[in-house]
Amino acid sequence: MKTFGRRERQALVERERAVTVIGEPEAELEAPRDLHLDSDDPRLEKLRNEVMERIDPVAAGALPVAELRRQIEALLHSLANRERMEISARDQAALAEKLVQDMLGYGPLEPLLADERVNDIMVNGPDKVFIEVEGILQRAPVRFRNAQQVAAIAQKMAATIGRRIDESSPLVDCRLPDGSRVNVVFPPLALDGPYISIRKFARRRFDLQAMVQNGSITSQIARLLEIAARCRLNVIISGGTGSGKTTMLNAMSRMIDPRERVITIEDAAELQLQQPHVVRLETRPPNLEGKGEITQRDLVRNALRMRPDRIILGEVRGAEAFDMLQAMNTGHDGSFCTIHANSPRDALTRIENMVQMGVVNLPSRAIRTQIVSALDLIIQIERMRDGQRRVVAMADVAGLEGDVITMNDVVTFQYVGEDATGRIIGRYVTPATRPSFYDRLQYYGLGEAWMRTLQNAFE
Ligand SMILES: Nc1ncnc2c1ncn2[C@@H]1O[C@H](COP(=O)(O)OP(=O)(O)OP(=O)(O)O)[C@@H](O)[C@H]1O
Ligand SMILES: [Mg+2]
DSSP: OOOOOHHHHHHHHHHHHHHHSTTSOHHHHSOOEEOOTTSOOHHHHHHHHHHHHHSOHHHHHHSOHHHHHHHHHHHHHHHHHHTTEEOOHHHHHHHHHHHHHHHHSOGGGHHHHHOTTEEEEEEEETTEEEEEETTEEEEOSOOOSSHHHHHHHHHHHHHTTTOOOOSSSOEEEEEOTTSOEEEEEOTTTSTTOOEEEEEOOOSSOOOHHHHHHTTSSOHHHHHHHHHHHHTTOOEEEEESTTSSHHHHHHHHHTTSOTTSOEEEEESSOOOOOOOSSEEEEEOBOOOTTSOOOBOHHHHHHHHGGGOOSEEEESOOOSTHHHHHHHHHHTTOOSOEEEEEOSSHHHHHHHHHHHHHHHSTTOOHHHHHHHHHHHOOEEEEEEEOTTSOEEEEEEEEEEEEETTEEEEEEEEEEEEEEEOTTSOEEEEEEOOOOOOTTHHHHHHTTOHHHHHHHHHHHOO
16 A cells, blocks of 8 residues: 655645635645755756846845845745745755855856966857867857856956946947956847857966967067067057967067057057056947947047157057057157958058048048058968967068059068978078168167078078
8 A cells, every 4th residue: 555755645635725725826835845956956947047037147246245145045045935945044055155156256157267278268158168278269168057147147247347238238348357358249139149258368478488489489580579669660460360469569568668658558458568657548438328438549649648659559440540650650659559450461451441431531642651651560470270379471561662552571481381280380481681661770779680680590
């Protein structure tokens, strides 16, 4: 004969009562059921989601931890009561603690943020997280519980700059407290969203020496870059996304004389200049009413009134190209900036187009004349298919022939082959001719050093 345990008996009693008391919701009458934290009970998931839904991640970030824990515990308690779930006090506290961790940290992203080898983190969906390690994209062994958790973490990131992401403002750029750069796209723009892209702040500082060691450049290229920075050439660093432009800008800026007054202008501050006299400016997006925007262009113009010795523009991407050229042409030599372009020639075309965005009806020839007199050197970088980032060309912006800007190669990287591990082997070739900016090198006493580096070092 089948014997009923206490719980079954009670359930039976409850069920009988449920038949007699018509109209009461069944849940009210169900007997309490135990919930264990270390089980895979689906109610646990439900409970967790309900708590997450009810707590505003932005407000949570602003609360003291103890207060947040207390509120979550209270919420858990009332939700468990409503669902008639028995959850022990110890489990309740432990669950609350886990939820607090989820809300305060960046959940599944924490280990990736802590891993120094990871450069980029891209979240395309709860179980589609990708990372870039040593130049190679790969899937990361982490997953979010669901899209809500991705959204909550994205909200928390945006909250650091006081922004909320929602349907009316689904695109947000922000920065984590450690300086990592974050972009978030929410639905409806993100079809499988929300999407999060993180360029991690490089704790490891790359200087030219470190680049020589890891094979991004040779020591001769390092010497040329150093001379270019010391002689106050106007330099454009060009490359694709994530090719290492900002890192190169940082590395070259270390060669700047500490006595100079340097003004940096960026959309999201990433530069880490070591000089004592650096003034950092950052743009501001428009507010919710679409007002109050301060663009890079505004900042470049303003910088000119701040007595700069050099202006460093994190990335030229629009109308400020015109003002930057103006600055370079009016005695602010030694300016650096980066540009998203696939070759030195492409960089010039893009600058020309950007200038046209800023100043309509300026004839092409006038723009090219400006470009030629402003720019000295273009450094092209590439993340190559073996994952290695390399300087692949340096070009001298020499002059104007008819309507065409002439550029001379300073060095170019030539592919030779691959080693057994698939690593690309190559060498730099150079015509070893005098650059158009030779006089300037001479003025700083480094003309011969430049030529010697070119002639002797490349066989
Ligand atoms: N020479 C290098 N060797 C190894 N890693 C590098 C090198 N240069 C850059 N990196 C790493 O690659 C990542 C991208 O670098 P960086 O931010 O400089 O690229 P970027 O071209 O400025 O990108 P974006 O187009 O997004 O602005 C960083 O995490 C950086 O640490
Ligand atoms: Mg950059």
